[in-house]
Amino acid sequence: MTAPLVDPFHRAISYLRVSVTDRCDFRCVYCMSENMTFLPKKELLTLEELDRMCTAFIRMGVEKLRITGGEPLVRRDIMTFFHAMGRHLESGALRELTLTTNGSQLVRFADDLFAAGVRRVNISLDTLDEKKFADITRWGRLPQVLKGIDAAQKAGLRVKINTVALKGFNEDELFALVEWCAARDMDLTFIEVMPMGDIGNEDRLGQYWPLRELRATLGERYSLTDLAERSGGPARYVQLDETGQKIGFITPLTHNFCESCNRVRLTCTGELYMCLGQEDMADLRAPLRNHPGDDAPLEAAVRAAIARKPKGHDFDYSRQSVDGRMSRHMSHTGG
Ligand code: SAM
Ligand code: SF4
Numbered sequence: 001m002t003a004p005l006v007d008p009f010h011r012a013i014s015y016l017r018v019s020v021t022d023r024c025d026f027r028c029v030y031c032m033s034e035n036m037t038f039l040p041k042k043e044l045l046t047l048e049e050l051d052r053m054c055t056a057f058i059r060m061g062v063e064k065l066r067i068t069g070g071e072p073l074v075r076r077d078i079m080t081f082f083h084a085m086g087r088h089l090e091s092g093a094l095r096e097l098t099l100t101t102n103g104s105q106l107v108r109f110a111d112d113l114f115a116a117g118v119r120r121v122n123i124s125l126d127t128l129d130e131k132k133f134a135d136i137t138r139w140g141r142l143p144q145v146l147k148g149i150d151a152a153q154k155a156g157l158r159v160k161i162n163t164v165a166l167k168g169f170n171e172d173e174l175f176a177l178v179e180w181c182a183a184r185d186m187d188l189t190f191i192e193v194m195p196m197g198d199i200g201n202e203d204r205l206g207q208y209w210p211l212r213e214l215r216a217t218l219g220e221r222y223s224l225t226d227l228a229e230r231s232g233g234p235a236r237y238v239q240l241d242e243t244g245q246k247i248g249f250i251t252p253l254t255h256n257f258c259e260s261c262n263r264v265r266l267t268c269t270g271e272l273y274m275c276l277g278q279e280d281m282a283d284l285r286a287p288l289r290n291h292p293g294d295d296a297p298l299e300a301a302v303r304a305a306i307a308r309k310p311k312g313h314d315f316d317y318s319r320q321s322v323d324g325r326m327s328r329h330m331s332h333t334g335g
Pocket of ligand 2: 026027
């Protein structure tokens with residue numbers, strides 16, 4: 001291993017999120033427009049390049065790798081990549097290999113993911129109502145995802161459900177979602193909707209359901225105990241005393257937890273974003289492609305990028321306009 005990655009604010013970078021594709025089999029209204037244009041294939045890192053990139057980060061101290069997208073499981077041959085990363089779990093260099101998925105392909109891949117060393121998976125699900133599910137994902141079908149969740153649990157994967165909190169959409173399902181997850185022994189995390197990319201005519205401020213409101217509503221039915229657990233990201237957890245279940249809140253807009261941020265994000269084209277809420281990024285594809293047999297230029301580019309990791313992000317809804325909106329899509333950077 002080479003020297004670990006530490007940024008100017010003394011935060012050790014131990015967590016890399018990697019978007020392996022910008023493509024998806026869904027078109028969630030808060031994430032993509034219906035007629036998204038995707039990147040030409042040659043822009044994407046190949047699976048071999050992704051391997052080299054991730055291996056370099058692991059050498060520099062990354063211990064946790066989360067694979068995301070787009071929908072990571074629609075990338076052709078992606079299991080080859082998961083199995084290749086499994087070698088870093090076996091060597092002990094990597095502590096955790098995990099993914100965020102919409103669940104649509106888990107019937108096919110759950111067993112294989114477990115075999116590659118994946119033990120936990122985050123599955124995104126915003127509603128338990130078939131009609132609303134089709135409305136919000138445009139192209140998704142709820143039964144397929146529910147079967148995927150079954151397959152994941154059967155394969156031995158620990159499932160956490162991620163739900164985007166959307167005003168006027170899933171407010172009325174708060175308790176139903178909590179109880180459904182409790183009955184299946186799954187944790188649940190709510191995410192505040194973030195201003196990412198141009199998604200067409202959707203009204204973002206109309207969608208915004210502050211999680212402090214959601215939490216207050218939860219408190220009307222359950223006793224909430226704050227948990228000290230920190231993941232180094234913008235998530236905070238409570239335990240519901242009645243169910244024993246862990247509920248997470250990801251609130252990048254209303255709170256700023258940047259001081260403990262341990263993560264960076266790599267896009268499917270090899271751009272490294274040091275902060276989800278800032279435009280600054282470093283191109284790592286050029287040093288990778290221009291020096292096929294030599295990782296030194298890549299490592300130097302990573303270290304130069306980490307030295308620019310900002311103290312905090314720029315999102316702000318407080319003036320009732322979508323300030324600090326990021327021009328890129330979540331599916332590009334990876335949620
Ligand atoms: N396709 C996979 C999935 O849906 O889980 C992985 C990629 S998706 C971009 C990752 C997460 O970002 C999902 O949980 C999704 O709900 C969330 N997401 C997408 N757009 C968002 C937005 N504008 N604000 C908040 N969360 C968003
Ligand atoms: Fe696809 Fe995930 Fe974006 Fe939905 S949130 S469109 S499933 S990438």
